[in-house]
Amino acid sequence: MTQNLLKTPLYNLHVDLGAKMVPFAGYDMPVQYPLGVKKEHLHCRDKAGLFDVSHMGQIKLHGNNVAQFIESLVPVDIIDLPEGKQRYAFFTNDNGGIIDDLMVSNYGDYFYLVINAACVDKDLAHIRNHLPNDVTLEVIKDRALIALQGPHAAKVLSSLIPETSDMIFMDTQIIHYKGIELFISRSGYTGEDGFEISIPETFADSFVRELLAKDEVEMIGLGARDSLRLECGLCLYGNDLNEHYTPVESSLIWAISKIRRSGESREGGFPGSTHILNQLSTKNFEIKRIGLISTTRAPVREGTKLFNAKDEEIGVVSSGTFGPTIEKPISMAFIDKTFSEIGTEVFADVRGKKVKMIVSKMPFVPQNYYRG
Known part of the structure; x- marks a missing residue:
């Protein structure tokens, strides 16, 4: 099985750093380094964490009507996305379910x-x-993708690339560093300030080692990446988002652009729009994604069933872990909307024992994006 796994351009670096490698999405990926998941998590919250996310897909779309085309697949305003900006979006199917969530950047020519x-x-x-x-x-196959995240990320990156200090959250730029073209966005998947950087694969190892030479920077694996994103209420596709639930049921109403909603000038026009816009206007839906905090120290994991006080099954946990920053077990779940109000008590079946959990506002810890 290991022989069939793909390797990112930074694979040898991970091995050199003593990473524990695991299969993930068809790749051999670092789940943790010798520092350990908890310390990696806290280091990213306190200083700067560096992630290899080269397993993600990178594509370009060229043409005169690219924005209109993308809008035909997502319930998001892409036509008005300014050059040099990025936006969160999701592909929907004909039933309104989410095929995938993604980031869209306008680089002018593509x-x-x-x-x-x-x-x-x-x-x-x-x-x-x-x-x-x-x-x-155009499918990009010759570039690595890394994320530099944390309160010291901007200081670290601007020490190498001063132009990045002027960027704010969701800005994107093409910047040449040592003659190499970098695609840089001020964004990420940890809730912290930071950057995602697309690099030609032949330059990736040397560039990452430059960043790691900074005292503030540590490599962070998939384990801490998961706990960081969950603390900040960010969804993992396949767990907290899937083709069975609409953006409304998935609590992503905020990401559906106003201009694409009922009554606006570019209403609908994307797969499943009739169903999604009907849910928005009537509020007639039964399931909702919510956040939960446990009243015990035991993590409540994905797949755990949820019950009300009458022992009736009302939902299922989609993601769960112990949050090192909040120092409590946290989960996301899909639950009967009747029980989705903040402060509601529900019960998780953990190895035959009912554990009380409280429906809680997300994110569980504040997001620290730099908005200028």
């Missing part, structure tokens, strides 16, 4: 998309099935 590793094949098939003649799809 739009650059980052899609989830486990969804690359189906996303590309979805795009190609709808691709008009005047839009060209």
Whole structure:
């Protein structure tokens, strides 16, 4: 099985640093380094963490009507996305379910998309099935992708690339460093300030080692990446988002652009729009994604069933872990909307024992994006 796994351009670096490697989305990826998951998590919250996310899919879309084409697949305003800006979006199916969530950047001559590793094949098939003649799809296969995250990320990156200090959350730039073209966005998946950087694969190892030479920076594996994103209420596709639940049921109403909603000038026009907009206008839906905090120290993991005080099953946990920053077990879950109000008590079946949990506001810890 290991022989069949793909390797990112930074694989040898991970091995050199003593990472524990595991299969993930078809790749051999670092789940943790000798520092350990908890310390990696806290280091990212306190200083700067560096993540290899080269397993993610990177694509470009070229053509005169690219923005209109992307809008035909997502309930998000792409036509008005300014050059040099990025926006969160999601592909929907004909039933309104979420095929994948993604980031869309406008680089002027083309739009650059980052899609989830486990969804690359189906996303590309979805795009190609709808691709008009005047839009060209380019799959990027020769670039690594890294994320530098944490309160010291801006200081570290600007020491190498001063232009990045002027960027704010969701800004994107193409910057040349030592003659190498970098795609840089001020964004990330930890809730902290930080950057995602697409690098030619032949330059990735040396660039990452430059960053690691800074005292503030440590490599962070998949284990801490998961606890960091969950503390900040960020979804993992396949767990907290999937093709069975709409953006409304998934608590992503905030990401549906106003101009794409009922009554606006570019209403609908994306797969499943009739169902999604009906849920928005009528509030007629039964399931909702919510946050939970446990009243015990035991983590409540994915797949755990949830019950009300009458011992009736009302939902299931989609993600769960112990949050090192909040110092409590935290979870996301899909639950009967009747029990989704903040402060509601529900009960998780953990190895036959009912554990009380409280429906809680997300994010569980504050997001620290730099907005200027």
